[in-house]
Amino acid sequence: MSTKQTLKRVVIDPVTRVEGHGKVSLLLDDKNVVRQARMHIVEFRGFERFILGRPYWEVPVTVQRLCGICPVSHHLAAAKAMDLIVGADTLPPTAEKMRRLMHYGQMLQSHALHFFHLVSPDLLFGFDADPAIRNVIGVARKFPDLAVQGVMLRKYGQEIIKATAGKKIHGTGAIPGGINKNLSVAERDAFLKDVDRMMDWSRGALKVAKDYTVEHLETLAPFGSFDSNHLSLIREDGAMDLYHGNLRAINAGGDTIFDQVDYQDYTDYIAEEVRPWSYMKFPFIKSLGPENGWYRVGPLARVNTCDFIDTPEAEAARQEFMALTGNKPNNITMAYHWARMIELLHSMEKIVALLNDPDLQGTDLVAKGDRREEAVGLIEAPRGTLFHHYKVNADDQVVMCNLIVSTTNNNEPMNRAVAGVARDYLSGNEVTEPLLNHIEVAIRAYDPCLSCATHAMGRMPLVVELFGADGALLDRRVKE
C-alpha cells in the first residue's frame, strides 16, 4: 500500500464504556492530519459456523449467547426465521404479543442501561471531566435519584423479559411458531402496579437527553456528525415498529432509496464488503455501491425513517425532535441519545398497552404450517436492524447461517464519526486525554455492541500508541 510510507498510526485500545472490547487506529498523514479512522473489532465469535449441523429449534436459544445485553434480539430474530421454517406465517395473537412484550422489555432495559450507566457520566459531568468522577459511581454519588431510576427502569425491563422468556438473560420463551408461555394474571398485576412510576422516569430520561442536546446544540451538532443514509424496519402504514415490518432506506435529505421491501429479499438490496483490517464486515445498499451505500441504523435511523410513532407521548417527542432539523432527517451523531430516549418512552407506552391486553392470557401459543428450507428473520434490536438468515435441511439441521448484527450495520458510520472527531481534536504527535475522551464519546453514541462483555464500571484500561510515518512508536499513553 502506498499509504504505508506516509501515514502514522494512533491506536486507542480498548475503548471504555462500550459493550465489549474495541480498538481504534488513527491513520495520520505526514502533516499529522487524520486521513482515516479504523475501529477494530477484535472478538471473533464464530456462531455462523458452529451453528451448522444443529437442529433448528435449538437456534433461538443458542445464538442469543452472542450477547448478554440484548440477547432477546437474537432470540427473537432467530425465532422469527424459524417461524417461517416451520411454516407459521402468522402467529397466534398471544404468541406475537408475548414476544412483543419481551422485546419492549428489552428495549427498555438496554436503552436504560446505556443512557443511565454509560452515557450519563459524559452528559452530566462533561466530556473533559476527570474519569475518576465521570463514571456511573460518580453519577450515583452526585445524582442519586437519577442513578436509582436507571437501575429500577432496567430492573423493570429485565423482569418483563423473565416473565416472557423464563429468565432475565438467555431465556427460552420464543420457540419456532410461537411462545412457550402466556402471562399470568399475577405477573401482569405485578407489572401494572409500577407502570406510572416507570412512565414518569421514562419521561424524565427523555427530558434530560432532549434538554442536554438542545442546550449544547452548537457543540454537539458538528461533533462526529456527517450526512448518511438511514435504514430500519417500518410498519406497512409507515409507523415505527421495533418488532416487525418491511425495510425502508432513506438518504440524508430524506429521499426514499427503497421502501416496504420484504426482508426475505434483503440480499437483493444489501451486500457486505470485507476489508482486510477488520473481522467486522461493512454492509452497504447495493444500488448505491460500497462508497455511497453505507447507512446508519439504530434509534437515530429509526426516528428518521418512520412517518410517525403510534404511541402519543413518543409521537409528540418525535415531532419535537424532527422540528429541530426542519422535519428533514437528523444527521447529528450525538442526537442518537435523544432518539434513544424517545424509544425508551415508546417502549414503556407499548408495555402499558400490552399489559392491558387480555390476549396475553390466551392459551393458543403455537402455529404451524408447511415446512420451508430457507428463511430470514429481522428485528429492530436496541442498537439497530438485526438480520438472521438460515437454511435448514430435510433432517432439520441448519446448513447455512448469516448474521448481520446491528453494530455491523453501523461499522462505517462509527469509523466516520471517529475520524471526524479525531480531525478536530488531534494536533501534533501527542495523544491527549481529551482526545481519547472525545473519540470514546463519539463511539458511545452508537451504543456499539462489540461483543458480549459488560463494562458498566467504565474502569477499563486504555492504551494509546502513536506511530510515526515510518512505523516507529512516537508516543504511548496508558490509562488505568
Place this chain on the structure above:
Amino acid sequence: MSDAITFTIDGKTVRGKPGQTIMEAADEAGIYIPRLCYLSHLAAHGSCRVCTVQVNGRPQTACTQPIAEGMTVENDTEALRQVRRDIVEMLFVEGNHYCMFCEASGNCELQALAYRLGITAPKYPYMFPSRDVDASHPDIFIDRNRCVLCGRCVSASRDLDGKTVFEFVGRGPDKRIAVNAEARLSDTELDITDQAVEVCPVGAILKKRVGYTVPIGQRKFDHTPIGSDIEARAAQAEEN
C-alpha cells in the same frame, strides 16, 4: 414379616425383602442413593458407579448388590459424596455438555445430579471430544456430544422394545453408542413411541421439534432437586 431382611443405611434400620438390591430397599424406605444409569424398570447395569456405597466397609454399587441380614451400608458420607462428585465431573469433561443452551436443561439427570452434589465447575480439564450427531430419523435426533454411555437405551431397546436398536462399540475413550444399521438411525426400526427414546437421562436421544416447549419454571428439576420424589416416600415408609 418373617422373611424380612434387616440392615442399616447410615445407621438407620431398613427392612427389605429377600432378592432386593440395596437400591430397591433404600428407594422403598425413602432413602435417596444418587444414581445415573439405574432405572427401576430396567436391568441394573452397574456401569456409572454414581450409586457407590460402602457395604461393611467395602465399595459396592447399590444398584447391583443384594441386601443381606445385618449388613451395614454407608451412603451419605463426605467421602462417598466426593467419589460421586468426581465421577459426575469426569462425565462432564469427557463429553461436550453445554447446559446453557441444551434443550434437556432442567430435565437432565446429569445436570440435576451436579446441582445436588454441589458441583459448580469441574476441576478436571475439558476433553472437547469430536462426537457426531445423527439427524437422519424423521422424529428422533441423536447428539452423541451429550451421551454419558449409561446404557439405558441399550437395555430398553433390547428388553422393553424387543428391537436391539442400540449397542456399545469401541473401548475406552473411543466407546460410543452405535445403531443397528449400516450407517444411520433412520435405517433402524426405532420408533418415536419406543421406550429406548424415553429413558435417556441427558440430551443425547431427543424427540425432534419439541425442545424448549416447556417453559423455564415448569421443568422437572426447576424447583426440587433430583431424588426429592424418593425422599418424599420416607414419611410413608415410617407409617408402614
